[in-house]
Amino acid sequence: MALLRKINQVLLFLLIVTICGILYKKSHRGSVPKSDADEDSEVPEDMEDEIPVVICAAAGRMGATMAAINSIYSNTDANIVFYVVGLRNTLSRIRKWIEHSKLREINFKIVEFNPTVLEGKIRPDSSRPDLLQPLNFVRFYLPLLIHQHEKVIYLDDDVIVQGDIQELYDTTLALGHAAAFSGDCDLPAAQDVSRLVGLQNTYMGYLDYRKKAIKDLGISPSTCSFNPGVMVANMTEWRQQHITKQLEKWMLRNVRENLYSSSLGGGVATSPMLIVFHGRHSTINPLWHIRHLGWSPDARYAEHFLQEAKLLHWDGQHKPWHFRTVHADLWESWFVPDPAGIFKLRHSR
Numbered sequence: 001m002a003l004l005r006k007i008n009q010v011l012l013f014l015l016i017v018t019i020c021g022i023l024y025k026k027s028h029r030g031s032v033p034k035s036d037a038d039e040d041s042e043v044p045e046d047m048e049d050e051i052p053v054v055i056c057a058a059a060g061r062m063g064a065t066m067a068a069i070n071s072i073y074s075n076t077d078a079n080i081v082f083y084v085v086g087l088r089n090t091l092s093r094i095r096k097w098i099e100h101s102k103l104r105e106i107n108f109k110i111v112e113f114n115p116t117v118l119e120g121k122i123r124p125d126s127s128r129p130d131l132l133q134p135l136n137f138v139r140f141y142l143p144l145l146i147h148q149h150e151k152v153i154y155l156d157d158d159v160i161v162q163g164d165i166q167e168l169y170d171t172t173l174a175l176g177h178a179a180a181f182s183g184d185c186d187l188p189a190a191q192d193v194s195r196l197v198g199l200q201n202t203y204m205g206y207l208d209y210r211k212k213a214i215k216d217l218g219i220s221p222s223t224c225s226f227n228p229g230v231m232v233a234n235m236t237e238w239r240q241q242h243i244t245k246q247l248e249k250w251m252l253r254n255v256r257e258n259l260y261s262s263s264l265g266g267g268v269a270t271s272p273m274l275i276v277f278h279g280r281h282s283t284i285n286p287l288w289h290i291r292h293l294g295w296s297p298d299a300r301y302a303e304h305f306l307q308e309a310k311l312l313h314w315d316g317q318h319k320p321w322h323f324r325t326v327h328a329d330l331w332e333s334w335f336v337p338d339p340a341g342i343f344k345l346r347h348s349r
């Protein structure tokens with residue numbers, strides 16, 4: 001009898017230890033330092049007021065992501081939840097960078113993107129292999145990654161936000177529009193920059209108009225393009241219109257028929273979006289997407305103009321963490337050093 005009681009006590013002890021273990025794990029999962037929200041509790045009251053910002057963190061350019069997050073968080077009082085998307089083997093590094101730096105305050109979720117969904121959908125022959133990185137296509141799959149929000153902001157990693165992100169979030173989407181972008185012809189003129197950009201302002205810069213499938217779309221080649229590096233999207237509309245399916249259809253067609261323009265400065269993710277969203281997207285205030293800062297080492301805007309800009313985008317090959325470009329200081333002031341010491345500014349003095 002005594003033995004039995006002893007065994008019972010041991011079992012009870014083990015049970016308590018197990019429960020404590022589970023509870024501990026739960027409170028350390030999901031990473032919501034700002035409030036102590038429990039993932040499994042009811043949807044919190046202020047969920048509606050949360051602004052979800054989706055941004056990717058690719059292995060070689062995580063420093064870009066962290067600078068962007070830092071700039072967004074520092075310039076708003078809004079309640080932001082960052083969805084930081086990475087491939088499986090980088091997730092722990094993302095977490096470490098956030099939790100062991102000044103970013104530990106932010107509200108974030110780390111989301112894994114499984115690149116197998118892209119199999120057979122990407123032509124391997126781009127002149128810029130960096131644009132073929134799986135994470136470039138995350139924006140096609142937003143409703144698969146984000147479930148709790150209807151309206152979502154997606155940002156490329158090579159941006160810096162200088163305005164209050166609430167303003168961008170308040171962009172109105174017209175009824176029936178699944179997304180809003182900033183048009184490539186709405187950009188305030190900056191001579192140096194527009195000279196560099198040239199044809200990359202129109203559909204002709206992204207689609208091969210010699211191909212029948214493209215001609216058959218009936219879209220004029222001189223139609224102004226838009227840049228999908230900054231997007232405000234409505235997940236309900238996105239699902240209803242099967243946007244992801246439509247984008248995948250054009251990816252597959254491109255694999256078979258090579259439909260994109262060969263000049264493609266803007267990236268292989270842009271072309272299918274130009275087709276699918278043609279004539280049915282809302283617009284973002286151009287000051288919320290000042291771009292082309294990475295088109296050349298000396299792509300130059302007037303300083304006072306850049307100060308008024310709400311969002312700066314270093315699209316192009318001359319990234320401010322690699323090159324000492326004209327306006328790199330505007331990026332560098334948001335840099336968050338890598339606690340693991342892996343990511344380094346190449347041009348650091």
Ligand SMILES: *[C@@H]1O[C@H](CO)[C@@H](O)[C@H](O)[C@H]1NC(C)=O
Nearest residue numbers: 150151173175176234236237
């Ligand atoms: C999103 O789209 C749905 C369906 O059209 C609509 O009812 C809803 O009001 C839209 N939400 C926003 C924030 O625009």
